[in-house]
Amino acid sequence: MNAPEHILVAENVSKRFEGRVALDNASLKVRRGSITGVIGPNGSGKSTLFNIIAGTLTPNGGRVLIEGEDVTGASPADICRRGVGRTFQISRLFAEMTVMENLVAVAHGIDDRTAVQRAMELLEFLEITAIADKWGSELSYGQRKLVEIARALMLKPVIMLLDEPFAGINPRLQNRIVEHLKSLCARGLTVFFIDHEMRIVLAECDQVYVLAEGSVIASGPPALVRDDPRVLDAYF
Amino acid sequence: MPITELLIGGLLLGGLYALMACGLNLIFGVMRVINFAHGELLAIGALSTVSLVAGFHFPFWSALLLVPILTAAIGLVMHKLVLQRLAGAPMIMSLLATYAISTILVNGAILTWGGGYRGLPGVLSGSVSVLGQNLSISRLVAFAVALGVSLAVWWVLEKTRWGRAVRSVSQAPELAEISGISIEHVRNTTFALGAAMAGLAGVLMAPTFASDPQLGVRFLIKAFAVIIVGGMGSYPGAIAAALLLGVIEVFGGYFTGAVIGSALLFLLMLAVLLVRPRGLLGVGART
Amino acid sequence: MMKPIALAVVLGLAALAVPYFGTEYALSFTMQLLVFMILAYSWNLIGGYTGYTHFGQVCFFGLGGYVGALLIQNAGMRWYFAVPVAALAGAALALPLGTAMLRLKGPYFAIGMFGLTRVLESLVLGFDSVTKGGTGLYLVPLDNLRPVYYALVGLAIVMIVGTWRLDNSRLGLKLLAIREDEQAADSLGVRTTRLKIGTFVVSAIAPAAVGALNAVYLGFIDPPTAFSPVMELTTIAIVLLGGMGTVLGPLVGAIVLSVVNELLWARFPEYYLAIVGTLLLLAVLYMPRGIVNLGMKRGWLPAGRSLFRQLAREGGRGRPPVAAPLVPDEAKRAEA
Numbered sequence: 001m002n003a004p005e006h007i008l009v010a011e012n013v014s015k016r017f018e019g020r021v022a023l024d025n026a027s028l029k030v031r032r033g034s035i036t037g038v039i040g041p042n043g044s045g046k047s048t049l050f051n052i053i054a055g056t057l058t059p060n061g062g063r064v065l066i067e068g069e070d071v072t073g074a075s076p077a078d079i080c081r082r083g084v085g086r087t088f089q090i091s092r093l094f095a096e097m098t099v100m101e102n103l104v105a106v107a108h109g110i111d112d113r114t115a116v117q118r119a120m121e122l123l124e125f126l127e128i129t130a131i132a133d134k135w136g137s138e139l140s141y142g143q144r145k146l147v148e149i150a151r152a153l154m155l156k157p158v159i160m161l162l163d164e165p166f167a168g169i170n171p172r173l174q175n176r177i178v179e180h181l182k183s184l185c186a187r188g189l190t191v192f193f194i195d196h197e198m199r200i201v202l203a204e205c206d207q208v209y210v211l212a213e214g215s216v217i218a219s220g221p222p223a224l225v226r227d228d229p230r231v232l233d234a235y236f
Numbered sequence: 237m238p239i240t241e242l243l244i245g246g247l248l249l250g251g252l253y254a255l256m257a258c259g260l261n262l263i264f265g266v267m268r269v270i271n272f273a274h275g276e277l278l279a280i281g282a283l284s285t286v287s288l289v290a291g292f293h294f295p296f297w298s299a300l301l302l303v304p305i306l307t308a309a310i311g312l313v314m315h316k317l318v319l320q321r322l323a324g325a326p327m328i329m330s331l332l333a334t335y336a337i338s339t340i341l342v343n344g345a346i347l348t349w350g351g352g353y354r355g356l357p358g359v360l361s362g363s364v365s366v367l368g369q370n371l372s373i374s375r376l377v378a379f380a381v382a383l384g385v386s387l388a389v390w391w392v393l394e395k396t397r398w399g400r401a402v403r404s405v406s407q408a409p410e411l412a413e414i415s416g417i418s419i420e421h422v423r424n425t426t427f428a429l430g431a432a433m434a435g436l437a438g439v440l441m442a443p444t445f446a447s448d449p450q451l452g453v454r455f456l457i458k459a460f461a462v463i464i465v466g467g468m469g470s471y472p473g474a475i476a477a478a479l480l481l482g483v484i485e486v487f488g489g490y491f492t493g494a495v496i497g498s499a500l501l502f503l504l505m506l507a508v509l510l511v512r513p514r515g516l517l518g519v520g521a522r523t
Numbered sequence: 524m525m526k527p528i529a530l531a532v533v534l535g536l537a538a539l540a541v542p543y544f545g546t547e548y549a550l551s552f553t554m555q556l557l558v559f560m561i562l563a564y565s566w567n568l569i570g571g572y573t574g575y576t577h578f579g580q581v582c583f584f585g586l587g588g589y590v591g592a593l594l595i596q597n598a599g600m601r602w603y604f605a606v607p608v609a610a611l612a613g614a615a616l617a618l619p620l621g622t623a624m625l626r627l628k629g630p631y632f633a634i635g636m637f638g639l640t641r642v643l644e645s646l647v648l649g650f651d652s653v654t655k656g657g658t659g660l661y662l663v664p665l666d667n668l669r670p671v672y673y674a675l676v677g678l679a680i681v682m683i684v685g686t687w688r689l690d691n692s693r694l695g696l697k698l699l700a701i702r703e704d705e706q707a708a709d710s711l712g713v714r715t716t717r718l719k720i721g722t723f724v725v726s727a728i729a730p731a732a733v734g735a736l737n738a739v740y741l742g743f744i745d746p747p748t749a750f751s752p753v754m755e756l757t758t759i760a761i762v763l764l765g766g767m768g769t770v771l772g773p774l775v776g777a778i779v780l781s782v783v784n785e786l787l788w789a790r791f792p793e794y795y796l797a798i799v800g801t802l803l804l805l806a807v808l809y810m811p812r813g814i815v816n817l818g819m820k821r822g823w824l825p826a827g828r829s830l831f832r833q834l835a836r837e838g839g840r841g842r843p844p845v846a847a848p849l850v851p852d853e854a855k856r857a858e859a
Contacts, residue, residue: 054710076710086710094703096768096812097696100831105696106711112693116834132835136703155712270630321808327630328576332763333807335578339756339800347793453752457638464631495649499642506638509631510623 004068007032007159007190008053013062015048022048024214025062030159030192030207035185037201038194040211041235046194047089047163049211053192054086054161055079066159085157089164091144093136099123099147100132103154115154122150126180142169149177153184160184162193166200178204198235202226210234242486244369250482251379252437254386256455257462257474259433262389265469266406266426268327269319272334274459275452276341277307277431281438282447283345286354289442296359296443300381303439304432310341311431315424338452345449353446360443378440383475385436389429390471402426406469458485458498461505531683538676542669550672554740556781557675561733562754563761563773564682569726570759571767572695573719574702575625579636580758582643583613583727584734585749589647591735592660592744602665606674606735613731614724621723625716644750659745662738671740675733682729687770691830698722699768753796757784760803766815769827775814 008030015023023045030036040046051057053064055076063072066082080086094102103119110118123129126146131139139147145165152160160181166174178200181191195201201208202222210218210225212234218225225231260274284306285299294302314337322330360374393399404412405422413419441447458481466477481501489497541553562580570576591609594600600608624635647654654660665671689695700708701715709715738744757780765776780799787795810817818824826832 056706056710076706077712077714080710080712088707092704092707094700094707096703097699098831100835101696101699101828104693104831105700106708106713107693108712112830113834115693116831120835133832151711270634318804318808325811327628328633329807329811331630331633332576332759333804335756335759336800336804336807339752339796340804343794343797343800346796453641457641460634460638493649495645499645499649502638502642506623506635509627509635 003032005032006030007067008192009063009065010049010053011063011065013049013052013059013064015045015052015057015059021214023052023059026211026214026216027062028209028216028219030190032190033185033188034206035181035191035204036193036207036209037205038192038209038211039196039198039201040194043213044211044234045214046211050161050163050194054084054163080155083156083158084161085152085155085159086161087145087148087152087163087165089167091141091148093139093144093147093151095135095137097136098133099128099136099139102136102147103151106151107154118154119150122153126150127176142173145169145173145177149180157189159190159192162191162195164195165193166195166197174200240367241369242490243483244371245375246483246486247479248371248375248379248482249486250479251382251386252440253458253462253482254475254478255382255433255437255440256459257466257478258386258389258471259430259437260459261463261466261469261471261474262393262402262433263427263430264463265471266402267319267323267330267423269330270327270334271430272331272456273314273338273341273452274334274430274434275454275456276338276345277311277434277452278438278441278455279345279447279449279452280310280341281307281435282442282445282451283349283354283438283449284435285439285442286356286447287349289359290354290356299439299442300436304435307435307438308428308432311434312424312428314431315427319427320420320423338456342449342452345452349449351449353448355446356443372444374443378444382437382440385433386475389433390475393471398425454498458501461501464505465508531680535676535680538679539673542672552781552785554672554675555784556777557679558733558737559757559761559781560679560773560777561675561682561729562758563765563777564679564686565726565729566758567686567762567767567769567773568689568698569723571762571769571772572689572698572702573722574698574705575629575632575719575723576759577633577636578755578759579633579638579640580726580730581750581752581755582636582640583617583730584737584754585640585643585647585746586616587613587731587734588738588744588749589654589660589734590731592662592738593653595662595739596660602671602735602739603674606732606739609735610728610732613727613734617724617727618720621720625719625723640750640755644746647746647749657746659743659748660738662742662744664742665739668740671736674736678729678732678736683770683774686773690770690827694718695828696831702768753799756796756799756803760799760806762813763803763811764806764813766813766817769813769815769819771824772813772815779814 006029010026010028012025012027013023014025026045026049028038038046038049048057052059055071055074055078058073063070065071066079066084071079071082094105097105100116100119103122104115107115107118120129123132126149128143128146131143149162149165165177174197182204185191202225205222208219208222208225209216210231217230217234218228256274256278260271263269263271281303284303288294288299288302289296318333318337319330322333360377363370363372364376393402401412401417401422404415405417405419409419462478462481463474465481466473481504484504485497485501488500538553541550545553562584566580587609590612591605594605594608595602620639624632627635648656651657697708697713697718700713701718705715734749761776761780762773764779765774766772783798787798806813815824819826
């Protein structure tokens with residue numbers, strides 16, 4: 001069977017919160033193996049869209065398709081089982097467990113030894129082996145972000161959804177994360193994220209979507225979007 | 237089946253439940269604290285009334301004023317010493333704390349008043365004829381005062397400046413703080429008021445029911461059932477549910493006996509939690 | 524690895540030796556200690572590890588007690604058959620109950636279970652034609668209570684070893700994940716509903732068995748003994764004070780509280796509730812994770828869940844280079 005070119009599709013997704021329209025017929029398509037970023041000013045609806053894709057919110061209208069299958073309204077657990085890994089904007093690590101335990105806890109289908117090995121590999125890959133035995137509650141902001149990513153990767157996802165992965169961390173760490181994500185993409189992972197950091201989105205993404213007031217106002221490769229008058233308008 | 241008699245009996249009981257539940261709800265609404273010790277405040281209210289009236293020969297109406305002040309003071313101490321420190325912690329922590337406090341209070345009550353039952357014979361005794369029914373004066377007075385105070389507190393919440401401050405703290409604490417409201421002050425006064433209401437319910441109960449230190453636990457479950465059915469955080473919901481449940485309990489008791497009758501309320505509460513966790517009018521309880 | 528096993532063996536032998544070498548007093552003290560330990564270890568599973576604290580542990584104890592007592596009294600069953608049946612009854616109640624109640628958020632679940640206990644108590648009081656209600660049910664006393672004692676010791680050992688195995692397993696980590704952040708765990712594929720309910724059912728088995736054993740030992744059961752709020756309070760205090768979600772926590776807590784219990788009943792029985800309540804309150808305010816967790820954080824005690832650290836260390840020695848891809852096979856991608 002031919003896998004669809006677009007691993008993730010959102011079709012005319014709409015969401016209303018008590019009279020306020022958060023999303024109005026927003027659509028996007030994410031190519032397999034690409035890095036796709038969604039940006040938009042505050043209140044643009046990007047968080048809402050993200051959460052609908054991840055399954056934590058149900059849309060009022062429209063569909064979400066993963067690998068060609070309709071997953072609209074599916075629970076976060078269902079979505080996860082379809083090969084989607086996600087991180088949280090405000091990191092939700094398991095505080096009273098060590099980093100290693102945080103990773104091993106979500107592994108399934110493999111035995112303990114393999115799980116630990118996989119966790120060690122991921123920690124090495126992200127260059128954070130030193131904090132393996134630290135408690136979740138003891139980590140710095142930047143370390144939390146990295147552990148969140150490692151934890152989602154434990155599930156061997158086909159697509160990673162990252163919720164503002166670059167917010168609040170220094171540029172050097174941002175670049176490191178970008179490096180890691182890129183090397184994962186080279187091995188077949190699809191990366192989808194929302195963020196405020198225009199610099200990174202415009203520099204590193206294959207495809208960019210710009211949201212404003214609930215609708216997609218521009219999309220395409222960064223070069224195109226960067227100079228789009230509507231985007232400039234929305235931000236400045 | 238003496239429908240009118242049961243109905244009236246249920247409503248009269250419901251009035252008392254309303255007072256209990258509204259106090260509990262007020263505390264929950266403002267502080268997101270489920271006061272497990274609320275029942276004990278009721279019991280202490282009832283037993284203090286017995287001491288005051290039967291022991292020290294104060295007139296009953298004075299108990300209506302003095303006892304709620306006592307329970308308000310106890311509530312204030314509870315809040316300042318313990319609950320304030322747990323302000324940011326998850327709800328289960330304050331629940332555990334109030335659970336612990338309730339056992340301390342029960343012990344205190346047993347030490348002060350002994351474990352047995354006390355009645356208040358001769359106070360508000362007798363009955364009047366209303367609509368062809370013989371109604372006991374104590375129940376009528378209890379109903380009138382309980383419902384009256386519950387409605388009065390509701391009025392205060394809706395119409396006065398303090399009431400607005402309370403509502404804004406319960407809905408949006410950060411905004412309330414910015415607009416100059418002292419959250420600590422609001423929480424203190426709310427807890428004290430809720431505790432006073434429990435105490436008052438105890439005073440009203442003393443002439444009608446036999447009071448003992450274990451009274452608290454029995455009424456607490458009923459008060460919880462009321463707020464859950466009415467919707468946690470909803471004041472009018474609590475009043476409506478209280479009257480409803482009072483009636484259900486009395487009717488249920490008629491058919492199955494008092495003991496199983498009170499179990500009915502709890503089963504109803506469970507059913508509501510599972511089927512419509514928001515209750516009639518409130519905030520959710522599901523994961 | 525050896526130290527905990529050695530400790531367990533010593534304690535086990537000591538416990539077994541009590542009926543032979545100890546006094547009557549030592550025997551009854553150890554019995555009560557064992558009962559509290561078993562209740563605490565059970566509560567620790569659903570409250571300490573999974574994070575669903577509740578005030579209704581004693582309803583399984585009471586249920587098991589009455590089921591056991593009625594089977595022995597009315598059906599003429601031998602106690603060693605009645606006890607396992609009582610245990611099953613506990614599990615049988617816990618399954619539908621857990622499925623329904625565990626959908627509720629923390630405090631509502633806690634209160635719901637509390638209410639349920641009161642309801643069960645009311646039902647037992649109400650159906651007094653069967654249960655003899657408030658008068659209580661008397662059982663024909665056994666000639667030899669030693670086997671009952673040994674059953675308790677056995678059960679306690681099973682609970683401790685079981686908790687130890689759980690602590691050092693991925694299942695244990697998943698339960699902790701549910702406690703720490705259920706929604707996040709669910710989003711990451713942990714089967715939270717299944718695990719919650721399963722743990723709840725398991726946490727009901729031992730209390731039900733102990734309830735039956737207790738009834739046999741005392742030769743008597745009545746609603747206040749079966750559904751004792753004091754017992755509930757003590758169980759929770761034990762786990763909170765000792766350390767929620769640890770292997771040694773309930774043991775430490777049970778010992779501390781049994782000692783407190785003994786001292787109090789000897790001298791100040793009328794202050795029991797207040798003192799245990801105060802201990803619980805102090806624990807909630809200043810040491811919510813308990814003595815054992817505090818000890819682990821401060822380094823007095825070896826940190827728990829050592830299996831994974833050990834596997835990591837083993838894995839670190841002379842490991843082959845990273846061969847397995849971190850993302851699904853290139854081959855699969857080539858198919859597209």
